[in-house]
Amino acid sequence: MNLVDAVESQIRATLDKYAFQINACFQDQAAPDRYEDFTNALKKYGEAATQLEILQKVKLQIDVSDNTKEEKDEA
Numbered sequence: 001m002n003l004v005d006a007v008e009s010q011i012r013a014t015l016d017k018y019a020f021q022i023n024a025c026f027q028d029q030a031a032p033d034r035y036e037d038f039t040n041a042l043k044k045y046g047e048a049a050t051q052l053e054i055l056q057k058v059k060l061q062i063d064v065s066d067n068t069k070e071e072k073d074e075a
Helices: 002-027 034-074
Strands: none
Touching: 002 034
16 A cells, blocks of 8 residues: 555645646736646646546555455455
């Protein structure tokens, strides 16, 4: 599970990074290339959010698989 935890931590850090960039765009909307910065940050944030959603589903499958294996071992 350490691999899954490490990936989850990395994805959450990525979400934080792009949330910060989105917020920075709002703070200084007049800066050059702000539109492109904002749309790129939104895209990257969305990709990371999707990755986290998929990882959560994988974690559920791992938990179910581990529980099934434990039940068979106990029987």
